[in-house]
Amino acid sequence: MQMSAPSFTAESAAQVPPAPAIGIAVPARRRSRQWLRAVSPLAILLIWQVCCSTGLVSARTLAAPSQVLASFFQLTADGALQHHLLISLGRVVNGMALAVLIGGGLALVSGLTRVGEYVIDAPMQMLRTLPVLALIPFFIIWFGIGEVPKVALVTVAAVFPIYLTLYSGIRGVDVKLVELAHVLGLSRTALIRHVILPGALPTALVGLRYALGISWLILVAAEQINASSGIGYLMNDARDFMRMDVLVVGLLVYAVLGLLVDVLVRWLERRLLRWRPSFVAAGA
Amino acid sequence: MNDAAPRNPDAAAAATEAPTVRLHGVTRRFGATLALDAVDFSIRPGEFVALLGRSGSGKSTLLRLLAGLDVPSAGSVEVRARRTVVFQEPRLLPWRTAIQNVALGLRGAAPQDHARAALEEVGLGHRLDAYPATLSGGEAQRTALARALVRDPQLLLLDEPFAAVDALTRIRMHRLVESLWKRHGLAVLLITHDVDEAILLADRALVIDTGRITASLAIDLPRPREPGQSGFPDLRKRLLAAIGVTDATRSESTGEIHRAFAALPSDAASIIMA
Numbered sequence: 001m002q003m004s005a006p007s008f009t010a011e012s013a014a015q016v017p018p019a020p021a022i023g024i025a026v027p028a029r030r031r032s033r034q035w036l037r038a039v040s041p042l043a044i045l046l047i048w049q050v051c052c053s054t055g056l057v058s059a060r061t062l063a064a065p066s067q068v069l070a071s072f073f074q075l076t077a078d079g080a081l082q083h084h085l086l087i088s089l090g091r092v093v094n095g096m097a098l099a100v101l102i103g104g105g106l107a108l109v110s111g112l113t114r115v116g117e118y119v120i121d122a123p124m125q126m127l128r129t130l131p132v133l134a135l136i137p138f139f140i141i142w143f144g145i146g147e148v149p150k151v152a153l154v155t156v157a158a159v160f161p162i163y164l165t166l167y168s169g170i171r172g173v174d175v176k177l178v179e180l181a182h183v184l185g186l187s188r189t190a191l192i193r194h195v196i197l198p199g200a201l202p203t204a205l206v207g208l209r210y211a212l213g214i215s216w217l218i219l220v221a222a223e224q225i226n227a228s229s230g231i232g233y234l235m236n237d238a239r240d241f242m243r244m245d246v247l248v249v250g251l252l253v254y255a256v257l258g259l260l261v262d263v264l265v266r267w268l269e270r271r272l273l274r275w276r277p278s279f280v281a282a283g284a
Numbered sequence: 285m286n287d288a289a290p291r292n293p294d295a296a297a298a299a300t301e302a303p304t305v306r307l308h309g310v311t312r313r314f315g316a317t318l319a320l321d322a323v324d325f326s327i328r329p330g331e332f333v334a335l336l337g338r339s340g341s342g343k344s345t346l347l348r349l350l351a352g353l354d355v356p357s358a359g360s361v362e363v364r365a366r367r368t369v370v371f372q373e374p375r376l377l378p379w380r381t382a383i384q385n386v387a388l389g390l391r392g393a394a395p396q397d398h399a400r401a402a403l404e405e406v407g408l409g410h411r412l413d414a415y416p417a418t419l420s421g422g423e424a425q426r427t428a429l430a431r432a433l434v435r436d437p438q439l440l441l442l443d444e445p446f447a448a449v450d451a452l453t454r455i456r457m458h459r460l461v462e463s464l465w466k467r468h469g470l471a472v473l474l475i476t477h478d479v480d481e482a483i484l485l486a487d488r489a490l491v492i493d494t495g496r497i498t499a500s501l502a503i504d505l506p507r508p509r510e511p512g513q514s515g516f517p518d519l520r521k522r523l524l525a526a527i528g529v530t531d532a533t534r535s536e537s538t539g540e541i542h543r544a545f546a547a548l549p550s551d552a553a554s555i556i557m558a
Contacts (some may be wrong), residue, residue, distance in 0.1 A: 036481065071420070172518055176371070176373065176375050177375060177377060179375075180355055180369075180375040181389070182353060183352070183353065183368065183369045184351070184388060184389040184431075184435075185352055185366075185389060186388070186389040194380070194388060194389075195377065198377070198379040198380075199379075201379075273379075274380040274415075275378050275380070275415045275416075275417065276378070276417065277417040
């Protein structure tokens with residue numbers, strides 16, 4: 001239940017204008033509606049709290065919001081949360097960087113050359129159907145239980161959306177624009193730089209967003225197996241000690257991270273795709 | 285021929301005997317279909333030629349050959365000139381601004397300055413940094429025209445460039461193209477299915493039907509032309525007959541609009557639209 005709380009506050013913070021804007025009737029009315037939207041989640045939080053405090057829901061089943069908040073502050077105060085968060089973040093960043101490098105590189109080769117398509121695309125299309133989580137045992141045998149299998153899992157999971165979207169983006173570039181480039185006498189390098197890559201970018205960004213989402217998902221699983229650090233470890237450890245409050249904090253952290261990643265990609269899209277009709281209209 | 289200064293079409297024609305374009309026995313097959321059947325024609329330097337034909341007559345195939353986007357199955361295509369194309373759709377890169385589109389692939393010094401000058405020439409000096417998504421149909425097509433002109437072509441290939449713009453914009457575009465042609469002294473091949481458009485702009489009209497050039501008609505009306513002037517209806521009748529349309533009312537509506545706008549001044553400055 002509390003999971004929805006951070007997403008709500010992030011949303012309303014973005015939409016509600018700052019206080020000095022009172023005085024104009026319409027925004028004020030809109031703001032009052034925004035607050036109305038907060039009533040229901042707050043009520044649910046309250047009911048949750050009451051259920052836990054009265055013992056209607058046992059502390060073993062679910063921690064009370066107050067308890068979750070307390071352990072959040074405690075974990076932050078002793079630096080444990082930041083420590084594990086940074087480690088998880090590092091794994092995602094490394095895994096994603098590798099995925100962008102490998103997936104992007106492979107997509108460029110198979111998207112831009114016939115030979116590359118024959119050599120790379122068929123195996124990639126076959127491999128992408130593998131459930132990545134089923135690879136965990138293999139990765140433990142191959143790479144042990146250190147950092148490598150965790151980063152590798154993130155990479156493998158993220159490579160496919162990046163490869164597939166960039167490849168289809170490249171192949172989907174308007175043939176008429178490619179023809180135009182020929183008429184203008186553009187070199188192959190210029191064609192790729194000015195026509196093909198910008199044309200493939202919108203699709204590739206969808207892939208990036210998808211890959212980032214998946215990378216967190218995979219990390220949750222990877223960190224619960226043979227990890228000694230990271231948010232997943234923190235939660236696994238909490239489970240062993242029946243620390244329901246810490247488990248909920250872990251969930252919240254994942255939710256907030258997912259949200260932040262989404263905000264990041266949206267920001268990236270806004271910057272890189274500002275030529276698009278929707279963004280152009282919004283800007284004008 | 286490499287000077288950027290505008291040339292007088294007559295002087296250019298006199299200076300070089302060799303035609304800008306020469307097609308000899310050009311044939312193009314697509315499987316069992318014969319799109320072009322032994323086509324012969326040439327275009328002199330500075331000449332404005334209109335190629336008229338119905339859809340499926342082979343006119344677009346011919347343009348693709350002249351643009352270097354396709355090769356003939358038989359025969360020879362000689363283009364002794366820098367050529368550029370304006371397509372039916374503007375074909376602007378959506379992710380580049382108007383000026384970036386015009387400067388695309390431009391070599392030499394200060395491509396941005398040349399691009400700006402070209403856009404100013406087509407009356408888009410105020411839209412330099414606009415993205416194509418924010419341009420109107422006419423503005424986008426004028427940007428495409430600027431992109432063609434900035435390359436200082438000797439041959440301009442126009443593939444029904446006015447087909448997708450509204451009738452009023454089309455009239456202004458006609459004036460613009462005519463004035464640019466006069467000023468730059470280039471050879472133009474205009475592909476169209478609009479008889480009035482051909483008579484308004486061209487020195488010579490070719491009619492293509494089922495892959496063959498079936499008629500060639502010199503149009504020697506004084507310029508600026510308008511559909512009401514003497515000789516115009518007669519030429520229209522003859523061209524329509526050559527295409528195989530006997531009912532001359534087909535392009536009457538376009539004629540009406542042309543007459544309505546005939547009173548407008550014809551210099552390039554008046555063409556500039558907001």
